[in-house]
Amino acid sequence: MKNKKVYRVRAKSLDSQGRGVVSFNHSMIPVPGLLPGELAQIVLYRKGDETLGRILSIVEKSGERAEAVCSWSQKCGGCQLWSLNYEAQLKFKQEQVARLFNTVKNVGSVLGMDDFAGYRHKVHASFGRDGKGRIIAGIYEEHSHRILPVTDCRIQDPRANAIIEEICREMEEYKIQPYDEDTGRGMLRHVLIRSGYKTGQIMVVFVVATLNFPKGAVLGKNLRKKFPDIRTIVYNQNNKKTSMVLGKDQETIFGPGYIEDELCGMTFQISPKSFYQVNPKQAEVLYTKAMEMAKLTKQDRVLDTYCGTGTITLIAAKYAGEVTGVELNRSAVEDARINAGKNHMDHVTFVCADAARYMEQAQAVSSRYSVVIMDPPRSGSNPVFLNALGKMKPDRIIYISCNPATQKRDVDFLKRYGYRIDALQPVDMFPVTAEIENIALLRRGREKHK
Numbered sequence: 001m002k003n004k005k006v007y008r009v010r011a012k013s014l015d016s017q018g019r020g021v022v023s024f025n026h027s028m029i030p031v032p033g034l035l036p037g038e039l040a041q042i043v044l045y046r047k048g049d050e051t052l053g054r055i056l057s058i059v060e061k062s063g064e065r066a067e068a069v070c071s072w073s074q075k076c077g078g079c080q081l082w083s084l085n086y087e088a089q090l091k092f093k094q095e096q097v098a099r100l101f102n103t104v105k106n107v108g109s110v111l112g113m114d115d116f117a118g119y120r121h122k123v124h125a126s127f128g129r130d131g132k133g134r135i136i137a138g139i140y141e142e143h144s145h146r147i148l149p150v151t152d153c154r155i156q157d158p159r160a161n162a163i164i165e166e167i168c169r170e171m172e173e174y175k176i177q178p179y180d181e182d183t184g185r186g187m188l189r190h191v192l193i194r195s196g197y198k199t200g201q202i203m204v205v206f207v208v209a210t211l212n213f214p215k216g217a218v219l220g221k222n223l224r225k226k227f228p229d230i231r232t233i234v235y236n237q238n239n240k241k242t243s244m245v246l247g248k249d250q251e252t253i254f255g256p257g258y259i260e261d262e263l264c265g266m267t268f269q270i271s272p273k274s275f276y277q278v279n280p281k282q283a284e285v286l287y288t289k290a291m292e293m294a295k296l297t298k299q300d301r302v303l304d305t306y307c308g309t310g311t312i313t314l315i316a317a318k319y320a321g322e323v324t325g326v327e328l329n330r331s332a333v334e335d336a337r338i339n340a341g342k343n344h345m346d347h348v349t350f351v352c353a354d355a356a357r358y359m360e361q362a363q364a365v366s367s368r369y370s371v372v373i374m375d376p377p378r379s380g381s382n383p384v385f386l387n388a389l390g391k392m393k394p395d396r397i398i399y400i401s402c403n404p405a406t407q408k409r410d411v412d413f414l415k416r417y418g419y420r421i422d423a424l425q426p427v428d429m430f431p432v433t434a435e436i437e438n439i440a441l442l443r444r445g446r447e448k449h450k
């Protein structure tokens with residue numbers, strides 16, 4: 001830092017990743033953590049292909065600056081909006097959706113949280129050693145393979161933070177080696193902790209080099225004694241060179257191999273490999289709003305695509321005459337079928353299939369649904385799915401997305417089939433990050449907004 005030139009700059013706006021943008025030598029430079037209107041001293045640095053600014057000091061502060069800031073925020077990269085107060089975060093998300101869809105009308109006010117501390121109910125930590133050889137666990141520093149020992153993350157369930165700290169202590173005591181991806185030596189690679197929001201049940205998944213993990217027995221026993229909410233412990237084997245956390249093979253060593261949680265008055269079983277919203281408290285807000293927008297009646301035949309463990313499918317079944325859920329992940333479909341039974345829903349069917357293939361086949365046999373719900377992964381859907389959907393002509397489409405950019409792309413595709421945006425509703429599922437969840441209600445006919 002000593003030899004670096006210091007510049008005095010003022011941020012103009014935020015970019016889509018929530019970084020302050022300053023105009024510099026005829027180009028725009030992002031400065032993470034700097035807010036619009038703020039004057040700061042910065043140095044420039046390169047990260048990958050990008051030149052960024054690092055704040056040395058803020059000369060004039062924005063009134064939108066957050067008061068309490070996490071000490072890891074500059075390094076971790078997990079919370080891009082760490083410097084913004086919550087009200088300004090919601091305003092940022094609202095404006096992002098309005099700008100992307102080029103409409104202000106019909107974008108409902110983003111639904112935020114009263115208290116977002118510890119909202120993440122899916123927590124993952126990797127294990128390694130620090131410079132002094134001590135075992136540490138945490139997340140990888142942004143764009144690197146260095147572990148940051150973040151054991152006090154404010155947005156993670158505090159019980160998960162405490163369990164991870166305890167695992168590190170036990171690893172030292174019982175000489176359990178962290179797994180080294182480069183040498184292939186060691187045992188414990190990651191831990192995945194999922195917790196139910198309403199039930200409080202905790203699932204601990206040890207991601208290990210091999211399922212033969214004798215020291216895991218004492219580790220599991222000690223953890224259960226200290227954290228009686230642990231309902232199940234699973235070993236998952238992953239000794240591949242991969243950025244994926246979970247491997248293929250696993251074994252339940254304590255409890256039923258899943259946890260349960262409650263959403264919208266219904267019970268859901270969740271297995272290690274099944275998708276479940278990381279913020280279950282807001283998931284209830286999201287699903288309730290989606291149902292309100294869909295206005296389902298007993299006359300409706302509903303198709304819920306990319307349905308995971310059947311959360312939306314089964315909530316929709318409370319209002320609709322008949323509902324089918326489609327999902328590719330076998331473990332999620334198994335959970336979904338059990339969840340239908342747990343919630344006494346016998347007018348629901350789950351199909352394990354690629355959503356696009358299912359749509360094509362359903363459309364080919366003129367199977368008609370009055371409402372199609374879609375909630376694809378971040379990458380969005382694809383032309384095969386969207387063409388079949390357009391030809392199927394449901395009255396309403398509810399498109400839920402955690403990536404409004406791919407959602408907008410897909411919505412534009414559906415316009416050629418006469419669909420128009422009736423309403424957009426952002427929901428803040430990921431406070432302090434730049435991630436945005438958005439519901440779009442599409443109908444055939446004239447565009448209502450603008």
Ligand SMILES: C[S@@+](CC[C@H](N)C(=O)[O-])C[C@H]1O[C@@H](n2cnc3c(N)ncnc32)[C@H](O)[C@@H]1O
Pocket residue numbers: 275276277305306307308309310311312326327328329332353354355356375376377378
């Ligand atoms: C964002 S999650 C939504 C899950 C569910 N709607 C919920 O709210 O819990 C997306 C889901 O799509 C599934 N998925 C991914 N690709 C798929 C495909 N080609 N066909 C069907 N499902 C797919 C994933 O396994 C995941 O469960």
